Every structure is written in C-alpha cells, then in structure tokens.
Amino acid sequence: MGILLLKVTGLSKEFDGLRALDQVSFAAEEGEILGIIGPNGAGKTTLFNLVSGIYPASGGEVAFQGKSILGMKPHQISRLGIGRTFQIVRPFQNLDVETNVLVAYGHRFYPGLWNSIGPFQRPDILREVGMLIEGTGLEPYRKQLAKNLPLGIKKRIEIARALALKPSLLLLDEPSGGLRFEESAQLMDLIRKVSDQGISVLLIEHNMQVVMDLCKRIVVLDHGSKIAEGSPEEIRSNPQVIEAYLGKED
Numbered sequence: 001m002g003i004l005l006l007k008v009t010g011l012s013k014e015f016d017g018l019r020a021l022d023q024v025s026f027a028a029e030e031g032e033i034l035g036i037i038g039p040n041g042a043g044k045t046t047l048f049n050l051v052s053g054i055y056p057a058s059g060g061e062v063a064f065q066g067k068s069i070l071g072m073k074p075h076q077i078s079r080l081g082i083g084r085t086f087q088i089v090r091p092f093q094n095l096d097v098e099t100n101v102l103v104a105y106g107h108r109f110y111p112g113l114w115n116s117i118g119p120f121q122r123p124d125i126l127r128e129v130g131m132l133i134e135g136t137g138l139e140p141y142r143k144q145l146a147k148n149l150p151l152g153i154k155k156r157i158e159i160a161r162a163l164a165l166k167p168s169l170l171l172l173d174e175p176s177g178g179l180r181f182e183e184s185a186q187l188m189d190l191i192r193k194v195s196d197q198g199i200s201v202l203l204i205e206h207n208m209q210v211v212m213d214l215c216k217r218i219v220v221l222d223h224g225s226k227i228a229e230g231s232p233e234e235i236r237s238n239p240q241v242i243e244a245y246l247g248k249e250d
Ligand SMILES: Nc1ncnc2c1ncn2[C@@H]1O[C@H](COP(=O)(O)OP(=O)(O)OP(=O)(O)O)[C@@H](O)[C@H]1O
Pocket: 015, 018, 019, 020, 038, 039, 040, 041, 042, 043, 044, 045, 046, 047, 087
C-alpha cells in the first residue's frame, strides 16, 4: 500500500428516496490510476459529484490528504487539489482554446468569467498556459473557438482546464465516451502522461479494454453499492461483476 490520498468511507446519497450511492468505501493511493466502473446508473458520476462538492452527501465521509472535505464548496475542494472533468463536456464554446485554459487559471481566484481573464494575462501565466496547451496536444487548435472543434479535442480542453488548477488528484468522468477508437487511444496516452507527472487519477470508464490497460486497481459499483474491488484479472473473473453487466444487457 502506497501513500493514502483519498479515503471514502460509507458514502451515501439519496435523491428523493432513490439510493444513488449506498455506503461506498474505498481508498486511492498517491500516483495510481484507480478505475471506477459499473453499468449505467450505478452511481459513478454521483460519486464524483459528492467528492467534488457539487452535491452534499446523505451520509459517510470523504477525506483528502487526511482531512475531511465533506461539506466544502466545489471551489474550495478544487483549490485543495482535486480537479475534475464532466461526462458532458462544457468548455466555453465561444472562447478559443487558449482563453478557455486561461480562464481556468483565473477561476482559482475569481468566480466571474471576465474577472478571471483580465488579471491573468500576465507573461508568466500565459507561458504556463502555453506549456499546458502543448502538453495536452492542443497546440494546433490554440486560437480556434471551442465550438468548432471535435469532441475529442473538447475533451482535451477539459483536461487542460482541470490541470490548470494544479490538482494532485484528477477525477475523469468517461473521458473516452463518444470518441472514435483513434481519438480514444490518443486520450488514453494523455491520461498516462498526466499520471506519469505524479497526478493521481480516478477514472470512470465504460470501455473495459481501456480500464484494464490503464488501471492496476478497479472499483465496481452497481445500483449504488460497491460490489467488487481488485486487479483487472480479479474483476474480469468476478461472478458478481459479470452478473451486473450481463443483467443490464437485455
Ligand atoms: N441530480 C439527480 N437527481 C435525481 N436523481 C439523480 C440525480 N443524479 C443522479 N441521479 C440518479 O442516481 C442514479 C445514479 O446516477 P449516476 O449518474 O451517478 O450513474 P452513473 O453510474 O454515472 O451512470 P452512467 O454510466 O449512465 O453515466 C441514477 O438512478 C440517476 O437517475
């Protein structure tokens, strides 16, 4: 066991009587890519929404670097070092790639959009933005409006925006969802690169091959509960996991 980064204990969420998440516990270590899988509606995105402070939990505990973060606001949690992307991409469609990333820098300090652009057009920050844009493979699109770019590139923008906040933990909600094989493979290379830089990753992913390739450890959710945790080999041969997936296929 490496250094503990995130500890989720008995985490639950109810929406109008529906248990979207039911007593889920797991831990993530520094430097790992932990896979989170499960059929549609299993509670994966809800888990991210609780950890990133978008929704209040109905019960349980979330500790990041040994400190409880439950009840904190999303911007407080992101300042502590937890970044995230969303299942449905949402860059600023009418801004170019560079400005999208620049705004993310400003967001650490200013909530308003325009507030966060002006003060941050400093040479040092522009240089950092440039490095991020290169590092995430966005250089060719730098001056293009987000709305004119394909989904695979928009997903890169989202990752660049999350990285601008200098996270130590990145929550990625189905980064390869909706992408063609080629785009998806390129995005996985980017995730591996991010991980190599020492950033820990929680990866929600539908594509089994992708999860099995990237993750040494996987947590499986079904109907809000954790039904399994282990190595790709263990998960692949776990009867409960097979049942959960087969049961959904009809
Ligand atoms: N804001 C909400 N209000 C009411 N119900 C919600 C809300 N968010 C999620 N749910 C419900 O909670 C359950 C879990 O949803 P969630 O989005 O976490 O699943 P998921 O594992 O991310 O699924 P998918 O693979 O389809 O993205 C579902 O039944 C969903 O309808």
